[in-house]
Each structure stands twice: as C-alpha cells, then as structure tokens.
Amino acid sequence: SLLSDVIAPHEIGVAFDDIGALEDVKCALKELIITPLKRPELFSKGRLLKPVKGILLFGPPGTGKTMLAKAVATESGASFMNVSMSSITSNLNGEGEKYVKAIISLASKLSPTVIFFDEVDSMLGKRENPQEKETTRRMKNEFMVNWEGLLTKDYERVVVLAATNRPYDLDEAVIRRLPRRLMVSLPDAPNRERILKMILSKEALAEDVSLDSVANMTDGYSGSDLKNLCVAAAGRPIHDLLHREKKEKRLAIAEGRPEPELLTADDIR
Numbered sequence: 647s648l649l650s651d652v653i654a655p656h657e658i659g660v661a662f663d664d665i666g667a668l669e670d671v672k673c674a675l676k677e678l679i680i681t682p683l684k685r686p687e688l689f690s691k692g693r694l695l696k697p698v699k700g701i702l703l704f705g706p707p708g709t710g711k712t713m714l715a716k717a718v719a720t721e722s723g724a725s726f727m728n729v730s731m732s733s734i735t736s737n738l739n740g741e742g743e744k745y746v747k748a749i750i751s752l753a754s755k756l757s758p759t760v761i762f763f764d765e766v767d768s769m770l771g772k773r774e775n776p777q778e779k780e781t782t783r784r785m786k787n788e789f790m791v792n793w794e795g796l797l798t799k800d801y802e803r804v805v806v807l808a809a810t811n812r813p814y815d816l817d818e819a820v821i822r823r824l825p826r827r828l829m830v831s832l833p834d835a836p837n838r839e840r841i842l843k844m845i846l847s848k849e850a851l852a853e854d855v856s857l858d859s860v861a862n863m864t865d866g867y868s869g870s871d872l873k874n875l876c877v878a879a880a881g882r883p884i885h886d887l888l889h890r891e892k893k894e895k896r897l898a899i900a901e902g903r904p905e906p907e908l909l910t911a912d913d914i915r
C-alpha cells in the first residue's frame with residue numbers, strides 16, 4: 647500500500663557496509679538488535695537479559711536513520727516494514743485502527759521483522775491538540791495497545807526501530823516503549839570523507855579530486871546533503887559538454903563552416 651512498504655530480507659539492498667561513518671551506532675545496533683534476532687537461543691536462559699524490542703534513533707534530518715534501520719533488517723535476515731507515521735495520520739480517516747492491527751499482525755507473521763516507524767513524533771507527539779478528532783485519538787490508543795502487545799511477547803522476533811528529528815516532542819508512552827535511544831549525529835570532517843568515499847565508490851573521479859578537502863569544506867552537511875552535492879557534481883561534466891558544444895557551433899557558424907557534429911559521452915571530460 648501507499649502507507650507502508652514490506653520488503654523481504656534479501657531485497658532490502660542496504661547493508662552496514664553501505665553506510666559511511668556512524669560506527670558506534672552500528673555497533674550498538676549489532677549488540678542490541680541483530681545478535682538477539684539472529685541468535686535468540688543465547689538470550690533464553692537468564693531473566694535479566696531480555697532482548698531489546700524498541701530503539702529510538704534520533705538526530706537531524708538526512709543523517710542515515712532510514713538507512714540504518716534497513717541495514718539492521720538486512721544484517722539480521724529480517725523482513726523490513728517501513729511505516730510512515732505522518733501518512734497514517736493524514737490518510738486514514740476512521741480506517742486507522744484496522745490498519746494498525748494489520749501492520750502488527752503482519753509483522754508477527756513475517757517474523758523475524760524490523761518495523762520502522764519513521765517520523766514517530768508526528769503521530770504520537772506529546773502536545774495534545776484540542777481539535778484532534780475522536781478517530782485519531784482512538785487510532786493512537788489502538789496503536790499503543792498493539793505495540794504493547796509486541797513488547798510483552800519475549801519470544802516474538804519483532805523489533806521496532808523508530809526515528810525522529812524531534813525527540814523532545816515524544817510523549818511518555820512512546821518513550822517507555824523505546825527503552826534504548828541512539829543519537830545519529832551529523833558527521834565530522836573525517837566521517838564526511840568516509841561518507842563521500844562510500845557515495846562515490848563506483849564513480850569515475852577526476853585525478854585531482856581531493857575528498858579530504860571537500861570534507862573540510864562541508865561543515866554541517868548531513869549524509870543526505872553530501873549525496874545531493876555529489877549528484878550535482880556528477881551532472882557538471884554534462885553541463886560543461888553542452889556549453890562547449892554551443893560554443894563550437896557558434897564559432898563554426900561565424901566562420902562559415904558546416905555545423906559540427908554533436909558531442910558524445912566519450913567527449914565528457
């Protein structure tokens with residue numbers, strides 16, 4: 647449906663190796679989620695050590711929270727369900743309760759499963775809106791009850807990763823269901839260089855490109871900003887080629903020569 651994607655483990659297409667930087671977050675996710683999902687038997691003995699059922703990833707936009715959640719599913723051999731909170735609240739008038747139930751029950755059927763609640767603050771924000779419709783309020787309740795159901799079943803291999811850019815807007819009930827919180831911060835210069843290397847690993851680069859100096863010029867850029875920068879830069883040679891083509895054509899006309907042929911991809915430099 648439009649509101650959520652369900653992806654089988656081998657079709658997710660993002661693994662930890664595709665994510666530059668964020669080493670400490672990856673490490674924590676491995677310990678808290680991946681190992682328990684892959685080897686539940688190790689956690690079946692004691693009473694203290696229970697598998698973690700929910701983690702909040704918080705940090706600025708574009709820092710790789712969605713990528714991390716997908717990679718966790720890949721690394722655990724789990725199905726991935728991407729549930730966009732904002733589209734649930736804005737699109738489901740009255741149908742929300744049924745939908746929430748369906749998500750949770752599908753997740754159990756596909757288990758092991760990683761459910762990703764993106765923009766978790768948009769549905770469950772703490773500021774009570776007096777105009778909030780009764781249907782929305784009921785849906786929220788239903789959501790919380792079903793979520794609670796997941797938490798109480800230790801044997802069920804379903805985990806929730808939730809993401810937000812606004813951790814301070816979450817209400818108590820949500821925080822309680824996400825006992826671990828990991829900060830996904832903006833990359834520093836060495837990590838920006840790692841991310842750039844990752845993004846450009848399959849591209850032909852000019853010899854004089856220094857990723858080190860690009861990393862030093864991009865203070866405050868997120869991984870997503872770096873990706874956009876690379877896409878813009880990748881378009882530049884074509885822009886230059888078209889410009890050259892136009893100049894050569896103008897020159898030929900001025901000198902009374904026949905129009906030159908169009909340039910090809912081999913002429914890109």
Ligand code: ATP
Nearest residue numbers: 664665666707708709710711712713841869870873
């Ligand atoms: P938002 O909060 O806006 O949803 P997000 O934190 O979920 O953002 P992603 O959607 O995971 O961020 O990242 C957006 C894109 O930025 C990714 O598809 C990827 O191309 C790039 N990107 C972000 N961080 C990294 C990283 N650490 N390594 C490689 N690519 C990255």
